[in-house]
Amino acid sequence: MKPEPPSSTDKAVERDIASHIFSTSAMMMGLCLTVISLMDVRSGTNRLATVVDDIIALDALxxxxxxxxSYGALRSRRVRRMHHVEAFADGVFLIGMAGMGVACVLFVWTIF
Incomplete structure (x- = not known):
């Protein structure tokens, strides 16, 4: 039995996921910049705050x-390539989110 080719609805859902990753990752970059500037104002020369700054800067990358x-996935014309690029974008995004979680825990420790 031949697998069915992806329908136009499936392709639209995949593009919708890529667009969500695109917009959310851009927003998270802005959040990283905000947190870095907030850490500079609040902490002064606290050593743990510098580690948090470094983690958040890496997360921004x-x-x-x-x-x-995700932009590349949106621009891709081939469905198979779009799936691969989108899966990689999703993995990189999750690594960034995990780093933000670690940075948040360390940020709380610098406040007290």
Missing amino acids: FFLVSCFL
């Missing part, structure tokens, strides 16, 4: 890569 990859 992960979100930037995720943003570019």
Whole structure:
């Protein structure tokens, strides 16, 4: 039995996921910038705050890569390539989110 080719509805759903990754990763980059500037104002020269700044700066790079990859998935004409690029963008985005979770825990420790 031959597998059925993806319908236009399936392709639209996949593009919808890629567009969500694209917009959310761009927003998360802005959040990273905001948190870095907030850490500079609140902490002064606290050593743990510098580690948090470094983690968040690295997360911003992960979100930037995720943003570019999801844009590439949106622009892709081949469905198979779109799936691969989108899956990679999703993985990079999740790594960035995990880093933000670690940074949030460390950020709370710097406040107290």
